[in-house]
Amino acid sequence: MFVRGLKRKCFDGEEDIEGTLAGIKAIPSYNLQRQSLLDMSLVKLQLCHMLVEPNLCRSVLIANTVRQIQEEMTQDGTWQMINTQSTGQASLDRLVSTDILCRSSREQAEGKHVPGYSTFSKDFEGNQAQDSSETMSTASSVQAPRNLQSDVWEMENPQENKGNFQKSLDQIFETLENKSPNSVEDLFSEVDNSYYDLDTMLTGMMSNTKMGHCDGLETFSSPTTTPSNSNCKSDLNELDHIVEILVES
Amino acid sequence: FLGAGGGNDIQWCFSQVKGAVDDDVAEADIISTVEFNHSGELLATGDKGGRVVIFQQEQENKIQSHSRGEYNVYSTFQSHEPEFDYLKSLEIEEKINKIRWLPQKNAAQFLLSTNDKTIKLWKISERDKRPEGYNLKEEDGRYRDPTTVTTLRVPVFRPMDLMVEASPRRIFANAHTYHINSISINSDYETYLSADDLRINLWHLEITDRSFNIVDIKPANMEELTEVITAAEFHPNSCNTFVYSSSKGTIRLCDMRASALCDRHSKLFEEPEDPSNRSFFSEIISSISDVKFSHSGRYMMTRDYLSVKIWDLNMENRPVETYQVHEYLRSKLCSLYENDCIFDKFECCWNGSDSIVMTGSYNNFFRMFDRNTKRDVTLEASRENNKPRTVLKPRKVCASGKRKKDEISVDSLDFNKKILHTAWHPKENIIAVATTNNLYIFQDKMN
Numbered sequence: 089m090f091v092r093g094l095k096r097k098c099f100d101g102e103e104d105i106e107g108t109l110a111g112i113k114a115i116p117s118y119n120l121q122r123q124s125l126l127d128m129s130l131v132k133l134q135l136c137h138m139l140v141e142p143n144l145c146r147s148v149l150i151a152n153t154v155r156q157i158q159e160e161m162t163q164d165g166t167w168q169m170i171n172t173q174s175t176g177q178a179s180l181d182r183l184v185s186t187d188i189l190c191r192s193s194r195e196q197a198e199g200k201h202v203p204g205y206s207t208f209s210k211d212f213e214g215n216q217a218q219d220s221s222e223t224m225s226t227a228s229s230v231q232a233p234r235n236l237q238s239d240v241w242e243m244e245n246p247q248e249n250k251g252n253f254q255k256s257l258d259q260i261f262e263t264l265e266n267k268s269p270n271s272v273e274d275l276f277s278e279v280d281n282s283y284y285d286l287d288t289m290l291t292g293m294m295s296n297t298k299m300g301h302c303d304g305l306e307t308f309s310s311p312t313t314t315p316s317n318s319n320c321k322s323d324l325n326e327l328d329h330i331v332e333i334l335v336e337s
Numbered sequence: 338f339l340g341a342g343g344g345n346d347i348q349w350c351f352s353q354v355k356g357a358v359d360d361d362v363a364e365a366d367i368i369s370t371v372e373f374n375h376s377g378e379l380l381a382t383g384d385k386g387g388r389v390v391i392f393q394q395e396q397e398n399k400i401q402s403h404s405r406g407e408y409n410v411y412s413t414f415q416s417h418e419p420e421f422d423y424l425k426s427l428e429i430e431e432k433i434n435k436i437r438w439l440p441q442k443n444a445a446q447f448l449l450s451t452n453d454k455t456i457k458l459w460k461i462s463e464r465d466k467r468p469e470g471y472n473l474k475e476e477d478g479r480y481r482d483p484t485t486v487t488t489l490r491v492p493v494f495r496p497m498d499l500m501v502e503a504s505p506r507r508i509f510a511n512a513h514t515y516h517i518n519s520i521s522i523n524s525d526y527e528t529y530l531s532a533d534d535l536r537i538n539l540w541h542l543e544i545t546d547r548s549f550n551i552v553d554i555k556p557a558n559m560e561e562l563t564e565v566i567t568a569a570e571f572h573p574n575s576c577n578t579f580v581y582s583s584s585k586g587t588i589r590l591c592d593m594r595a596s597a598l599c600d601r602h603s604k605l606f607e608e609p610e611d612p613s614n615r616s617f618f619s620e621i622i623s624s625i626s627d628v629k630f631s632h633s634g635r636y637m638m639t640r641d642y643l644s645v646k647i648w649d650l651n652m653e654n655r656p657v658e659t660y661q662v663h664e665y666l667r668s669k670l671c672s673l674y675e676n677d678c679i680f681d682k683f684e685c686c687w688n689g690s691d692s693i694v695m696t697g698s699y700n701n702f703f704r705m706f707d708r709n710t711k712r713d714v715t716l717e718a719s720r721e722n723n724k725p726r727t728v729l730k731p732r733k734v735c736a737s738g739k740r741k742k743d744e745i746s747v748d749s750l751d752f753n754k755k756i757l758h759t760a761w762h763p764k765e766n767i768i769a770v771a772t773t774n775n776l777y778i779f780q781d782k783m784n
Binding site: 122125128132141144145146148149151153157 | 563
């Protein structure tokens with residue numbers, strides 16, 4: 089869809105290093121922007137639950153955009169990056185100018201300079217120095233696993249991540265359908281019948297799966313989902329408590 | 338462009354502006370719909386506070402024929418109130434989404450107004466006489482002691498100050514799970530359709546406890562939902578035909594004679610995507626925000642985020658005409674996605690002869706496209722030009738590069754000032770343009 093290895097021209101002070109790192113830098117640059125778009129879209133989907141009643145058309149369009157990004161990321165194998173990156177800052181602070189995403193592929197091919205229209209410029213300028221080193225280190229750290237363990241990553245993670253991701257998208261629509269207000273906990277809390285299955289509880293499988301699920305969500309949700317995380321953990325404590333009682337009796 | 342010049346070019350002049358002057362906009366005053374009636378004598382607006390205001394054009398002053406009659410307030414009433422859905426714990430907004438007039442059959446006027454869930458049929462009638470001279474009642478309404486009545490008289494009608502009354506005649510409720518986006522009255526003048534995100538219902542104007550579902554695109558599993566209905570309209574002449582548009586940029590034409598549930602379209606109108614313009618936002622900007630048949634019924638017009646398209650009903654694979662409304666926004670789609678402007682739903686309208694189409698944009702700009710001359714013009718609704726008969730100056734947006742004098746650069750556009758609703762008088766060159774909370778009326782210059 090987009091031409092890779094394209095120089096970014098909208099940021100000052102990078103032209104010296106761009107020549108040498110154009111190849112490596114351009115790839116994470118596009119990926120970073122795409123990731124930003126994904127983060128922004130997920131935040132939007134969460135936010136729409138805090139309104140009176142979600143605008144279904146808007147939600148559907150945003151969800152479709154998220155799916156498109158997910159599909160593209162799965163195709164080019166970058167989907168596993170979600171788990172490996174430290175994404176504590178997966179918030180709007182990380183958003184950078186995404187003008188590359190606005191360019192048509194024709195413009196990309198021509199290397200046309202589109203005037204940067206960065207609404208995030210304030211955040212970006214502050215982090216600019218940081219960002220370039222961050223992207224560089226991310227680039228190098230990502231390259232390594234991809235090259236050495238690409239097969240392993242691809243086998244293990246994308247399906248699971250896809251499953252988790254698909255699940256949260258589905259939950260978004262379920263919640264939209266039921267129109268239950270509004271908290272993010274509702275959005276991401278898992279309604280899983282096996283939770284109440286005595287066998288799975290006693291064998292301890294439930295706690296492992298539950299923890300894994302929360303981890304998966306953490307990586308691409310905004311800071312506002314920390315309550316949901318604690319929700320998982322408090323539920324687990326309750327579970328342990330219940331199991332204790334059952335075992336003792 | 339349409340503007341100064343010879344021939345048939347229209348020169349648009351400011352006529353009136355309605356609404357509060359101050360910049361602090363009360364949420365309830367935000368205009369949400371504008372519609373002329375079939376004669377053009379009445380102009381209705383609906384707002385976010387659930388109110389309907391109807392303006393009436395005063396009779397043309399034969400002596401001073403340099404302008405057409407002005408529009409003055411005729412009736413104001415509260416159409417919808419906020420409601421609470423206890424089952425879902427959600428508020429139902431009172432905002433009026435659409436108003437549609439019925440053709441006039443007698444002295445009274447009728448219109449349909451709808452919010453997200455309920456459609457109401459309103460009767461607007463005039464009272465300019467009242468009966469006087471009752472035998473058993475005093476003038477103030479107190480009953481007279483029958484023993485004091487010695488003679489009988491016949492009550493007579495005497496003139497009184499004009500009173501315009503609006504009364505709800507029908508309430509069509511509980512038929513929509515999702516938000517109603519369109520209503521459209523059939524050419525049989527007996528039935529009408531209402532469309533929400535996933536379903537379209539057919540009603541009879543006399544019957545409120547029943548409606549027929551004619552389109553249902555809700556998937557069995559809501560997780561599979563990828564497309565919603567965005568607008569629907571009946572054909573102006575053919576009472577069995579209607580169209581509905583979707584968030585994926587398609588329009589489906591359905592024939593109600595084919596089957597009770599019109600799940601299979603008779604025609605599907607869709608333009609193939611331009612692969613060179615593909616981006617993550619392609620689908621969002623292809624979502625159709627409005628669909629309107631031409632008065633002739635031969636064409637229909639659709640509005641998506643960046644363009645207006647005219648379709649010939651006989652050709653499904655592409656529109657016959659495409660007009661760019663604000664192509665300079667294509668490179669700003671990311672920012673417009675971030676601030677949600679990309680989801681703004683612009684409407685569009687035809688002039689009476691179907692030769693010109695109009696739609697709104699940002700910065701209180703609106704655009705007109707002449708289908709015959711292929712010329713277009715950008716005008717602005719602003720209080721700066723508010724002297725009557727001031728000719729509006731065409732505006733120009735500078736996309737990139739050097740900005741010429743009088744041009745406005747894209748980055749200076751005010752995206753909070755959006756013109757979503759416009760209407761064109763069915764017979765004359767009079768247009769109504771709604772900014773956030775003001776209604777502007779423009780007319781062509783008469784000599």
